[in-house]
Amino acid sequence: MAIRDKLSGNEAVAVAMRQINPDVVAAFPITPSTEIPQYFSAFVANGQVDTEFVPVESEHSAMSACIGAGTAGARTMTATSANGLALMWEMLYIAASCKLPMVLSVVNRALSGPINIHNDHSDSMGARDSGWIQLYGENNQEAYDNAIMAVRIAEHADVQLPVMNCYDGFITSHAVENIELIEDDKVKAFVGQYKPSTYMLNSDEQIAVGPLAVPTHYFEHKRQQAESMRNSKEVIVEVAKAFKEISGREYGLFEAYKMEDAERAIVLIGSSVGTAKFVVDALREKGEKVGLIKVRVFRPFPAEELAQSLKGVKTVAILDKCDGFNAKGGPLFSETTSALFVNGYTPLAVNYIYGLGGRDVKTTDIEKVYSDLSEIVTANKVEDPYRYLGVVEA
Amino acid sequence: MSKKFEHDIIPAYTPWQETTPGGVIKESGNAHHFKTGDWRAMKPIWDPDKCKHCMMCYPVCPDSSIIIKDQKMTGIDYDHCKGCGVCVEACPFKAFDYVPEGEE
Numbered sequence: 424m425a426i427r428d429k430l431s432g433n434e435a436v437a438v439a440m441r442q443i444n445p446d447v448v449a450a451f452p453i454t455p456s457t458e459i460p461q462y463f464s465a466f467v468a469n470g471q472v473d474t475e476f477v478p479v480e481s482e483h484s485a486m487s488a489c490i491g492a493g494t495a496g497a498r499t500m501t502a503t504s505a506n507g508l509a510l511m512w513e514m515l516y517i518a519a520s521c522k523l524p525m526v527l528s529v530v531n532r533a534l535s536g537p538i539n540i541h542n543d544h545s546d547s548m549g550a551r552d553s554g555w556i557q558l559y560g561e562n563n564q565e566a567y568d569n570a571i572m573a574v575r576i577a578e579h580a581d582v583q584l585p586v587m588n589c590y591d592g593f594i595t596s597h598a599v600e601n602i603e604l605i606e607d608d609k610v611k612a613f614v615g616q617y618k619p620s621t622y623m624l625n626s627d628e629q630i631a632v633g634p635l636a637v638p639t640h641y642f643e644h645k646r647q648q649a650e651s652m653r654n655s656k657e658v659i660v661e662v663a664k665a666f667k668e669i670s671g672r673e674y675g676l677f678e679a680y681k682m683e684d685a686e687r688a689i690v691l692i693g694s695s696v697g698t699a700k701f702v703v704d705a706l707r708e709k710g711e712k713v714g715l716i717k718v719r720v721f722r723p724f725p726a727e728e729l730a731q732s733l734k735g736v737k738t739v740a741i742l743d744k745c746d747g748f749n750a751k752g753g754p755l756f757s758e759t760t761s762a763l764f765v766n767g768y769t770p771l772a773v774n775y776i777y778g779l780g781g782r783d784v785k786t787t788d789i790e791k792v793y794s795d796l797s798e799i800v801t802a803n804k805v806e807d808p809y810r811y812l813g814v815v816e817a
Numbered sequence: 818m819s820k821k822f823e824h825d826i827i828p829a830y831t832p833w834q835e836t837t838p839g840g841v842i843k844e845s846g847n848a849h850h851f852k853t854g855d856w857r858a859m860k861p862i863w864d865p866d867k868c869k870h871c872m873m874c875y876p877v878c879p880d881s882s883i884i885i886k887d888q889k890m891t892g893i894d895y896d897h898c899k900g901c902g903v904c905v906e907a908c909p910f911k912a913f914d915y916v917p918e919g920e921e
Binding site: 521522632634647648 | 826827829830831832833834836837838839840841842843844845847851
């Protein structure tokens, strides 16, 4: 039987890490991810895990230590937020290019400046092209579940890539919710033993990792990396199926909520989905044909599936919890509209940048989006596709 | 194919489907195959008559280019010597001349 418990998102992820029992955790504290290594180091001190815990002097060092451990053949995990992730930047690319499976819980926080400790997605969205798989959780349960699934996805023979387990700072990381934990032995069996194909502590095969790749080699190296990212989509779905067997909980690349006959849709990521579902339910009771899509997997981007799911809508609002600063909308907007275009669908699309730096996202905000979408349907055109939601205007 | 490699560990222009995962090189000590001698602007010239085989140059060479045989220095590995001149400075007996590459 599953274990009912009330935990913060961070504590739930730390519990997942205890159950996974990784070989190495190297981490540096930064709000709001600090609790993960804090709880986890208690598990280490209490002898509840066999993990080598490396308290490093910076996030750059944390990621470097994880890369070192990964190349040695260790199952490796860490956590960070915002500027901590930014300081890891250089090493994120190296972890991905060395094809090192590891799991980094990114507790989403606004990236400075101005300095702010609250939630938006500017940190992990900035790292979206670093070669890491990105999973986004809506709530504590999903943060816990994704942490466990991430291990299997990362280590799959067809993938061998690092995974970010992203969830919203404070809203998810610190709020306490009732969740269902899976029994320790089931998690242990689910993640299995990590068996790297090559590793530096293998005395039977001496290898060099992270070599210079001159113009005769670099391109093929990157192409191979891209193929692993392409392969990962199928693996993510496969792992979700296996996870359902032990948990009863269903996961896909995204969740289509009341989308079957929807004419107006919202696409968004993370904790605001709960608020948006509440609004969808209320509007549906009034007979309005509205739905939403919660993107769970942002890397690889589920372009074909997303386009299929949106092909029937008249209009779609894509909500970005970070600005793109290309002056043409946020990253989720750019990629969703690109997916629609390439797959031959052209619903009227509009972008909203929302919730930056922890700005509250209220039901009235989401209601406004659906009401704006009604206006777009009536006008049959989008006047101003690059909009802001909840910012104070003069 | 690059002429610098006498031994290509992963041959140049290997198709991406056939290269090793993450570019791993499954052979140790492979730095030896990468010849850095042509990076040299200045060249140390060893004078065997002045050399007392004190071995002061050997540990300071960053490219392991001081060749030792039977506890005696026998020469410089110009395939790998980058011409940094640290050996020239370290030698107590002025047994190295240090000249622009190509003018020796």
